[in-house]
Structures are given as structure tokens and as C-alpha cells.
Amino acid sequence: MIQPAKELVLATRKSPLALVQADMAAACFEKAIPGASVRIEKMVTTGDQRREWSLEKEGGKGLFTKELEDALLEGRADFAVHSAKDLPSEMPDGLAIAGFLPRETPEDVLILKEGIETPKLIATGSPRRRIQLRYLYPEAEFIEIRGNVDTRLNKIAEGFADATMLAAAGLRRLGIHDWEGVTFKHLSLDECVPAVGQAAVAIQCRKEDVAIYEAALDYATNVAVRLERAFMERLGGGCQVAFAVNYTDEKLRIYHRQCGKEIRSIPFDYAAKKPDEIADQLIQQLKLGDA
Numbered sequence: 001m002i003q004p005a006k007e008l009v010l011a012t013r014k015s016p017l018a019l020v021q022a023d024m025a026a027a028c029f030e031k032a033i034p035g036a037s038v039r040i041e042k043m044v045t046t047g048d049q050r051r052e053w054s055l056e057k058e059g060g061k062g063l064f065t066k067e068l069e070d071a072l073l074e075g076r077a078d079f080a081v082h083s084a085k086d087l088p089s090e091m092p093d094g095l096a097i098a099g100f101l102p103r104e105t106p107e108d109v110l111i112l113k114e115g116i117e118t119p120k121l122i123a124t125g126s127p128r129r130r131i132q133l134r135y136l137y138p139e140a141e142f143i144e145i146r147g148n149v150d151t152r153l154n155k156i157a158e159g160f161a162d163a164t165m166l167a168a169a170g171l172r173r174l175g176i177h178d179w180e181g182v183t184f185k186h187l188s189l190d191e192c193v194p195a196v197g198q199a200a201v202a203i204q205c206r207k208e209d210v211a212i213y214e215a216a217l218d219y220a221t222n223v224a225v226r227l228e229r230a231f232m233e234r235l236g237g238g239c240q241v242a243f244a245v246n247y248t249d250e251k252l253r254i255y256h257r258q259c260g261k262e263i264r265s266i267p268f269d270y271a272a273k274k275p276d277e278i279a280d281q282l283i284q285q286l287k288l289g290d291a
Helices: 016-032 066-073 127-136 149-157 168-173 207-216 219-235 268-273 275-286
Strands: 007-013 037-043 079-083 095-100 108-113 121-123 141-143 163-167 182-186 201-206 243-248 251-256 260-265
Touching: 007 016, 007 066, 016 037, 016 079, 016 149, 016 168, 016 201, 016 207, 037 066, 066 079, 066 095, 066 201, 095 207, 095 219, 108 149, 108 168, 121 149, 127 243, 127 251, 149 163, 149 182, 163 168, 201 207, 219 243, 219 251, 219 268, 219 275, 251 275, 260 275, 268 275
Parallel strands: 007 037, 007 079, 121 141, 121 163
Antiparallel strands: 079 201, 095 201, 108 163, 108 182, 243 251, 251 260
């Protein structure tokens, strides 16, 4: 058990959004743990280094998390901060998710080049987004795009494509409400089901240290994301497959190639107590296979 006065080392990626999320986590634990101070250790992941890679072709899993997890396992960091949607369903032995910071709005935002209302060329490397956008824009073609939020915004403003898609939560956390040369179109959860864990910030640590952090984290977000991840664990999904689950306001939204979009009402107390049972029942009812 870490002593209250110990300096806690937080492992994070170096991207602007990752650093904002790291600051949020540091403030949370410095307030919640008596005498604690948090030192942020910035790291570069394989996904950050290999910007020329297609995340879909390379598989995506673990590309933005492995170096942070190694730091935890080797004792160079006490906890790590991740965008929850980046965390694979399988956790390395010895590590656990302690919980989540309060979730932001999970919706996606379509970023359109100024003057364009119906995009013909959409830049996104996400199969989940691509296949759902085909329902909204059946004549559109798709290309891949990489880079941080500001890089992607600038690419669309400069004409790289007619549009791209970004998470509303990332834009809000970065304080971006508009951008020169583009317009924002917010999509509802029914129009585009978000990725598992989208808009949630996960706190990962060694299993024996979970109790240090979990009391300071958000219960409602924990219930929602653990339910979403129960589906991912069974269906083999992740941020690089055409599969999505979101639980918001007691509505469970599912997108899967075998059933399209499904919406079910799930009481919060039931979601909190029986996430595995809910996932097993719905997967059987909808006859879902691997994503």
C-alpha cells in the first residue's frame, strides 16, 4: 500500500489531449489522497511513433498503451491514464482498471470543410465510424487520416478531405468550440453509436493498488464503461473494428454488422449488478458473433 505522503508517478502519452486528461487525474488524486502529490511522466507509445501505420491494418490493439503498461509492471509508474476506448479487452497480468474519471459527452462530431454540407470524401481510420457514416452519406468514399486533434482539423480546413470525425469529449477537453475553415456537426448517439469507453478516462494500476484510487473515481462512469467492456470482452471488439456499444441515460445502444443498430432500456441498478449477465443475454438474443 502506498503511503499517503508518497509522490505518485502518473504515466501518460505526450499528446495535448492526453496531457489534459493527465492533469485532470492528477488534480483528482491530489485532492482525494491525503498528502499525495502527483508527478506526470510523459511517454511515447508505438502508436505515436508509427504515424505512417494504418491502425486498421496493424490491428490497433495496445499501440497506445503498451509502453505505459510496461512502466506500471516495472515499477517506473504508479498509475497510468488512458482514453478508455484505447484499452484492449485483455489486460496484462498484474494490472487492472481502478475506475474512471467522470465521463464527458460521448457523441461524435462530424468536422466538415467550410462550405460543404454533404461530404463526398470522408477521412477516418475507424471502421466503426466508416460503416455508420455510410448510412448517413451513402455516396461518400473514405480515406485514412492520422494525427492529433489540431492536425486533423487543419487537414480538413486545407482540403485533405471533405470531412472527418472526432469525439466531442476530446474537443471539449481541449477547449475547442470552433476552428477556422471548418464547421462542426454534432451527431446524436442514435446516428452514430460511439466506441466502447468513448469519452471516459481510465485509471490503470497494479492490481494490489486498486484500493488506493477507486474511491476517488466516478461510480456512474464505472458502471457504464464496465457494461460496454463486457460486450467487447465477449465479441473481441476494440476501437479498430466495426462494433460499438454505449450505455447512457439507461439506454444501451449497440452497433454490430450482424444486427445493425439496437437500442435497449437497461435500468442503472441492473447494469451495476449484472453487466456480464446483460452482455451474455443480449449477445445470445441478437445472435452476435465476433465483431
